[in-house]
Structures are given as C-alpha cells and as structure tokens.
Amino acid sequence: MEPVNIKKLAQLLNLSIATVSKALRDSYDISKETKEKVVALANELNYQPNPHASSLRKHKSKTIAVIIPEIANNYFTLAINGIESVAQEKGYHVLIYLTHEDYKREVAFARELFNGRVDGALISVAGTTTDYTHFKNLRDKGLPIVFFDRVCDEIDTLKVTTDDFESSYLATKHLIGQGCKKITHFAISSKLSIGNKRKRGYLQAMADHHLPVSDSLIVECINDDDRDIEMIEELFRREKPDGIFAAVERYAMDGYEVCSRLNLRIPQDVKVLSFSNLRIASFLNPSLTTITQPAFDIGKEAAARLLNNLEKKHAPLANESIVFKSSLIQRASTSSI
Amino acid sequence: MEPVNIKKLAQLLNLSIATVSKALRDSYDISKETKEKVVALANELNYQPNPHASSLRKHKSKTIAVIIPEIANNYFTLAINGIESVAQEKGYHVLIYLTHEDYKREVAFARELFNGRVDGALISVAGTTTDYTHFKNLRDKGLPIVFFDRVCDEIDTLKVTTDDFESSYLATKHLIGQGCKKITHFAISSKLSIGNKRKRGYLQAMADHHLPVSDSLIVECINDDDRDIEMIEELFRREKPDGIFAAVERYAMDGYEVCSRLNLRIPQDVKVLSFSNLRIASFLNPSLTTITQPAFDIGKEAAARLLNNLEKKHAPLANESIVFKSSLIQRASTSSI
DNA sequence: ATGTTTTACTCAAACGATTGCGCTGTAAGC
DNA sequence: GCTTACAGCGCAATCGTTTGAGTAAAACAT
Structure with missing residues (x-):
C-alpha cells in the first residue's frame, strides 16, 4: 500500500528526484555508478513509474x-x-x-x-x-x-x-462456375465502403456472366440473427435462389439455418460461399467454402x-x-x- | 491541436480554475448560474477533462x-x-x-x-x-x-x-449412457483448478459407473494444434477409445480432425462431447453435443x-x-x- | 594562476485537474 | 449598528514525473 515512487527512491538514495528520474531514463549526464545504484534499488522495491504522472507530463x-x-x-x-x-x-x-x-x-x-x-x-x-x-x-x-x-x-x-472487390468477384464467379444461376447476396451495410465493394464485386461478376440481378436478390442484414433469418427466409420463399454469397460468416450461418428450416440441401439445392475466418469451417455440415482474410x-x-x-x-x-x-x-x- | 483545458475555460469565463472545476463536478458551493455557464461553454468547446491529470490527482x-x-x-x-x-x-x-x-x-x-x-x-x-x-x-x-x-x-x-465438476460428471455420464465404454478426456492444464475440476468430474463419473480409467486415457493438451493433434492421434492408435470428453472446444475440433484422419465416424465409432460456446455447434459435421457456459x-x-x-x-x-x-x-x- | 570545458548533480517549473481552506460581500439575527 | 452566517468564489498545494536551466567541483587548457 505504501507508495514506492520516485520521491522515496530519492530519499533512500540521498539523491534528488531529478537525478533518480534521469538515472532511470538512462540520461547521459548521470554517472554510471549512480545509475546502477538507482536501478538496483528500483528493481529491489519493484518500482513502477506512475503512468498518469508521466503521461501528463x-x-x-x-x-x-x-x-x-x-x-x-x-x-x-x-x-x-x-x-x-x-x-x-x-x-x-x-x-x-x-x-x-x-x-x-x-x-x-x-x-x-x-x-x-x-x-x-x-x-x-x-x-x-x-x-x-x-x-x-x-x-x-x-x-x-x-x-x-x-x-x-x-x-x-x-x-x-x-481486396474485397476482387475476392467478391472471384467468389461469385466460383458459384457461377459450380452451376448457380440465381445467386443471392447477404450484404453488410451498403453505407460501409467494404459493404459496397463486396456488393459491387458480386454485381460485376453476375453482369459479366449475363445473369440477371436485382435488389430483390440482395438482403442487407443487420446483425440481429432473428430478424436476419426472417428476412432471408422471406427472400428464399420469394426468389428460390440456388446460391448464396454471404459478406460475413454470421450471415452464412443464418443461411444454413434457413436452408435447414426449408429443407433445402447444401450444396445440392443451394450452394453457399462466405467471407469467413472460422478456423473450423471445414468441420461445418457441409464444410463451408470461404473467402478467408489474413x-x-x-x-x-x-x-x-x-x-x-x-x-x-x-x-x-x-x-x-x-x-x-x-x-x-x-x-x-x-x-x- | 490547441488544448481546450480547464484553464482556457476559466480564462474565457473570467473565473478561476477552481471554480470551473467545481462547477463541472457539480460542487454545492458554486451558484447555479455559474454552473450553467460553465457547462454550456464546456459543451460548446467539447471540453474533455484530461484523464491523466485527474487520475493522478x-x-x-x-x-x-x-x-x-x-x-x-x-x-x-x-x-x-x-x-x-x-x-x-x-x-x-x-x-x-x-x-x-x-x-x-x-x-x-x-x-x-x-x-x-x-x-x-x-x-x-x-x-x-x-x-x-x-x-x-x-x-x-x-x-x-x-x-x-x-x-x-x-x-x-x-x-x-x-459448475465444472458437476457438468463434467454429467457430460461423462451422458457419454456412458449413450453406450461409451472407453472414454478419453482431453484435459486442460491440471495446474489450473478448472482443469482439475473437469478432470475429477470425469474420473468420478467413470468410477461411479465402474469403468476403468487410467492416465493413458487422458491427454493434457497444450493449445498448440499440431502437437495436440499428434498426441491425440497417438492416443487413438494406442487406446482405441469410443468416446471423447473435451475440456475445451478447441480440443474437440482437434478430435474431429483426428477422427477424420483415422477414418473414424462420429458418432458411430466415436462419440464426442465438449465444453463449448460455439454459436454454430449445431452446424458442425456432425453437430456437436456441448456443455455450454453462460x-x-x-x-x-x-x-x-x-x-x-x-x-x-x-x-x-x-x-x-x-x-x-x-x-x-x-x-x-x-x-x- | 587563470580561464574554459566537462561531469554530475540539483532546482524548480511545468503537465491539468482536484480540493481544503480562506477570503469577500451580502443578508439575517439581535 | 453590530455580530454572525453563509453563499460564492479564488488561492495554492498536491498528485508523480519530466526536463531545461543552473551550479559546483573537477579536469583540462593556456
């Protein structure tokens, strides 16, 4: 409880506060012997400089x-x-x-x-x-x-x-290559630049492959599982897509959930691809194809x-x-x- | 860059620093009018007290x-x-x-x-x-x-x-109830009280059901996937267990990995149960029975x-x-x- | 011997906020 | 009209550290 501060060190060593401070900070105008004595005592007493004082200064x-x-x-x-x-x-x-x-x-x-x-x-x-x-x-x-x-x-x-645009493009292209014709995108806030890039990558790939897209194929999820799942489920009933490209892992899992509810098989009925850093993506049922970021x-x-x-x-x-x-x-x- | 500190507030208001400080802290001996003026200016200038100064004091x-x-x-x-x-x-x-x-x-x-x-x-x-x-x-x-x-x-x-002991006991008992005879435990450091409790719960349940246990059935994992998997694989070759009780999620996944490598089917050949807080445990292949903590x-x-x-x-x-x-x-x- | 540099310290003023005490002026008490 | 009370504010010390400027003694140069 008793504070071991620079003042106490100075007292015990019969030095000024300034000298102790400089010794601890290895200032060039303190003698080697003094420095050693100071450091020795500081260690012995487990002196830790007060961060607030030093930050303030x-x-x-x-x-x-x-x-x-x-x-x-x-x-x-x-x-x-x-x-x-x-x-x-x-x-x-x-x-x-x-x-x-x-x-x-x-x-x-x-x-x-x-x-x-x-x-x-x-x-x-x-x-x-x-x-x-x-x-x-x-x-x-x-x-x-x-x-x-x-x-x-x-x-x-x-x-x-x-490289959000590129990898989203790649991801969508991969889905198309696997036979998907109607791919939905579970997006994150389009207010975010990252959300935009991922969406644009998706849109571009769809366009380049002459697949129709529309806003009704895109769900902007809100990170509230219950509501997101609801929106996704509605989209599935409405659009009956055969592919999911999820901008974040969480939404892919919501997709899994909806597929399970609607008795849709992955990947037979619906293919799923997501941005994800899940270490165990390979142990999911089915294992999840991912875009993994470093x-x-x-x-x-x-x-x-x-x-x-x-x-x-x-x-x-x-x-x-x-x-x-x-x-x-x-x-x-x-x-x- | 110009610092808006209590001093500047005092200057602008023609008050002393002390008064400003007390006004901001709603001291009882500052008049209501003064307080209001101070607070108003503080808000206007977006004054934020320096945390280091106040922490120090x-x-x-x-x-x-x-x-x-x-x-x-x-x-x-x-x-x-x-x-x-x-x-x-x-x-x-x-x-x-x-x-x-x-x-x-x-x-x-x-x-x-x-x-x-x-x-x-x-x-x-x-x-x-x-x-x-x-x-x-x-x-x-x-x-x-x-x-x-x-x-x-x-x-x-x-x-x-x-309730680590109780839930470990319960977990082990559950495995036994599902037909396991030879359950291994993937433990965390026995130096930790929590590791001990989980292990003891397991041991007690085994003992109460007259199942033999030995140290060779227990792997103390070390949070290094490669080495842990190696140890687990060795244990599997040696002991051929039919159940896994993992003290933490990560080790359960290592168990999945080893089963996959050894072509063991879960749950037919090996049943797995783990402490885990994985939201998507239900989407694992197979979905993982868990002890979930709040x-x-x-x-x-x-x-x-x-x-x-x-x-x-x-x-x-x-x-x-x-x-x-x-x-x-x-x-x-x-x-x- | 005198002047100059170097060495090894110490002094004291910051940093920005808090707070006990003291001071002033006005109002109330008698 | 005098004291007393109190509201409202300022003074100045303090928290622990850092650091430029100052100083005394020793070392060196002339």
Whole structure:
C-alpha cells in the first residue's frame, strides 16, 4: 500500500528526484555508478513509474484504442490478436471499445479520445455510421488513426483492407462456375465502403456472366440473427435462389439455418460461399467454402504502422491503402452435384 | 491541436480554475448560474477533462484490466462482451492483456498493474502458471481482483466460475449412457483448478459407473494444434477409445480432425462431447453435443462485482465463489447408433 | 594562476485537474 | 449598528514525473 515512487527512491538514495528520474531514463549526464545504484534499488522495491504522472507530463500515454463493431467475430478476434502482439512487443497498452454497430456509441467513443487518453486509434467503422465528422474531428486534432477492414474513405489516413472487390468477384464467379444461376447476396451495410465493394464485386461478376440481378436478390442484414433469418427466409420463399454469397460468416450461418428450416440441401439445392475466418469451417455440415482474410496480419500491420507513426511522430499518417489478399478455399458447400 | 483545458475555460469565463472545476463536478458551493455557464461553454468547446491529470490527482483511473490467456476463443470473446457492456455502462475503460498461456507474460502484466494504471483487474489464469505470487502481490497492494473461469484458489478474492465438476460428471455420464465404454478426456492444464475440476468430474463419473480409467486415457493438451493433434492421434492408435470428453472446444475440433484422419465416424465409432460456446455447434459435421457456459453472464457478473467494489471501496472483495450453471445440449455427436 | 570545458548533480517549473481552506460581500439575527 | 452566517468564489498545494536551466567541483587548457 505504501507508495514506492520516485520521491522515496530519492530519499533512500540521498539523491534528488531529478537525478533518480534521469538515472532511470538512462540520461547521459548521470554517472554510471549512480545509475546502477538507482536501478538496483528500483528493481529491489519493484518500482513502477506512475503512468498518469508521466503521461501528463509527456503528453504520451503509450496506449492505443481499438474501436470495433463487435468482438464475437472471428475476424476481429484474429485482428485483435495481431494488434495485441505488436502492442505488447512495443510496450503499448490496448483499450477495447465495442460499438455494437451503433453510431451513437461510436461518436461517444470518438469524443472520449480527444483528451489524450490514447496516442492513436485503430478503427473499424460501425455499420450504422453514415456521418464521419466524429472521426474527422479526431483527425483534425492530430490524433493518428488507422482504419482497418471497414474503412472510411472520406478521411485521409492509412487504411488496411483486403481486396474485397476482387475476392467478391472471384467468389461469385466460383458459384457461377459450380452451376448457380440465381445467386443471392447477404450484404453488410451498403453505407460501409467494404459493404459496397463486396456488393459491387458480386454485381460485376453476375453482369459479366449475363445473369440477371436485382435488389430483390440482395438482403442487407443487420446483425440481429432473428430478424436476419426472417428476412432471408422471406427472400428464399420469394426468389428460390440456388446460391448464396454471404459478406460475413454470421450471415452464412443464418443461411444454413434457413436452408435447414426449408429443407433445402447444401450444396445440392443451394450452394453457399462466405467471407469467413472460422478456423473450423471445414468441420461445418457441409464444410463451408470461404473467402478467408489474413485477419491476424491485417491487425498486425495496422498496429505496426500506427505505432511506428507514433514513435517518430513527424509526418501525419499518409492517405495510403494497404491491401491484403484474401484466398478462396473451396469446400463442400459449393461442390457441384 | 490547441488544448481546450480547464484553464482556457476559466480564462474565457473570467473565473478561476477552481471554480470551473467545481462547477463541472457539480460542487454545492458554486451558484447555479455559474454552473450553467460553465457547462454550456464546456459543451460548446467539447471540453474533455484530461484523464491523466485527474487520475493522478484522484488516484483513480476509471480503467480496469482484463488478463486472459487468449482471445480467439468463444468463451473469452463472450466474456469480454459481458465485461465491456458493464464497463461501458459505468463509464469505465477496458484494457486487454493476452498472456497466450505464458506464465512470464502474466507476471509481467501483473507487475505493470502495480502503478495505478488500473483500478482493478479481471483475470483468467494462464495454463502454464503454477506460482501465484505475482497475483498475491497485487492483492496485497490493495488492487481489487476478480478471477473468472480459470481461478486461483489460493488467493482470497471473488471468483466467478461454472459448475465444472458437476457438468463434467454429467457430460461423462451422458457419454456412458449413450453406450461409451472407453472414454478419453482431453484435459486442460491440471495446474489450473478448472482443469482439475473437469478432470475429477470425469474420473468420478467413470468410477461411479465402474469403468476403468487410467492416465493413458487422458491427454493434457497444450493449445498448440499440431502437437495436440499428434498426441491425440497417438492416443487413438494406442487406446482405441469410443468416446471423447473435451475440456475445451478447441480440443474437440482437434478430435474431429483426428477422427477424420483415422477414418473414424462420429458418432458411430466415436462419440464426442465438449465444453463449448460455439454459436454454430449445431452446424458442425456432425453437430456437436456441448456443455455450454453462460460466458456473457459470467463476464458481466464478474465485471459488475468488481466495479461495484471500486465505487464503494471500503471492504476488500470477499473470498467468495459465484458459480454459474452450465447446460448440456445434446446433438448428433453423441447420439447412440 | 587563470580561464574554459566537462561531469554530475540539483532546482524548480511545468503537465491539468482536484480540493481544503480562506477570503469577500451580502443578508439575517439581535 | 453590530455580530454572525453563509453563499460564492479564488488561492495554492498536491498528485508523480519530466526536463531545461543552473551550479559546483573537477579536469583540462593556456
């Protein structure tokens, strides 16, 4: 309970507070002997500098914020793993904020970050967000931001994504190649650039193969399983599609559920392909053909870039896009016959 | 970039810093009119108090740490969801630390928490941890700790768990009821109290049903898929079991993998049951019978208790155990025939 | 011997907010 | 008309650390 702070160290060593501080920070104008004595005692007493005092003084918190829509999601989980691994390595602390796809919470979080609690932020935008001034404000205040996965194109900063258009195109093409004629798309919010890209990839592939598309073939899911399943079921009764291209894993599972309810066989009656980072996609019944993103690497890269920028703070983060390639892994859910 | 701090507010309002501070904190000796003016300007300028300054002064950080072994795990993901929900509600911030089951990192994290960065911690112990002095030190320094899931019995504080012994007993009994005679157990570190309880539940059920058990039927997995699968495969070749009781989901999936490699059919040749919080356990091939824990509620309860204790700090957290009930959900992986 | 540099410290002012105490002026009490 | 009370606000210390500027002594140069 008794505080072991720099003052106490100074007292015990008969040195000034300044000397102790400089010794610990390995300043060049403290003698080697003094440094050793100071460090020895600090270790002995398990001295840990008070982060608030030092953050206050230095205007650096050695902390970053991660703002994401949800955490019960393999993609974000893997990304956090990547983020945490580089944070840990570089001695940074990671604060987690979950928006639950809610714009209001996102705004509230952004406001909180104005005050120096964190040195930078890694953000994946909420599905209900349409206005980006809360992020713009952060940016204007000079807080380094890196967007990943669900990026915000309107803000000039680093973005780390996957080749969403290309892989969606590829995915749709794969379904078509397996014999699908009427493919539905379970989309994420078209307000999100990532949602748009995935949808456009799908639309383009359909068009290129002269397959008709219409809005009635697209469900914009909302991350509420009950309601999503309802909408999907309705679409199935109405359109009787023979293929599903899901923009996220969760919706693919909703698709499985609906097929099961409607007694449709996968892949005989309906083929399913989804963006997914589920480690056990191969153990699903049937095993799920996926577009898998290098989520861990994405998180790692985003964090590494951010921290790198924080260390040598000169330039603000460039308005650059880093694009990772995702890969199509074919499994039973899209096999022909 | 220009800092909008309490000083600037004071200047603009022609008031002293003290008055502004007190007005914002709704102190009783500031007039209503002044308060209103202060609050109005603060909102207009989007003033956010510097958390480091106030933490330094108040010795409170409004931040808690969550130390867990891993995050790519549905249990912990759900628990974090629960934790974050109450933290958000009560205005707390959540720092995440992943030990990756590594004792050394756990010790390092614990040391970091000595310095007031956080007001309290929620901990789930790493599998390789055998010595608990790093946590004892925290406790002795007066830092409130709540253990959840993988608790540390040797430390007097609040623990939130599930009825591990009972549900393991039940699980094993279920397998036996479905016709299994030779059940293997994929265990987590026996150094963990939770590992022990699950193992004991299994052993007790086997004993009560007069089935022989031996160490050769138990694999203590280590969270490294390749090596775990190797060990499991070896056990299968050696023992030819007809049932698997996995202490965590991941090992069950390793079991699926091994069965697939050895051309063993589930559930005809081998029945599988596992602790798991996989939302889509029912879509596995075959669907997996699970013991499912109320992970979200566990996280929520643990966090609520911790924060509650932080608010009215008088008494240290009682050495109490809160036990949640988990439920057995029967699916195809254990069906007879 | 005097002047200059180097070495190894210490001083004290920040950083931004909080808070006990004290000061002022007005209103109430007698 | 005097004291007393109290509302409303400011002063200044404090939290623990960092850091530029200052200083005294030792080392070196002239």
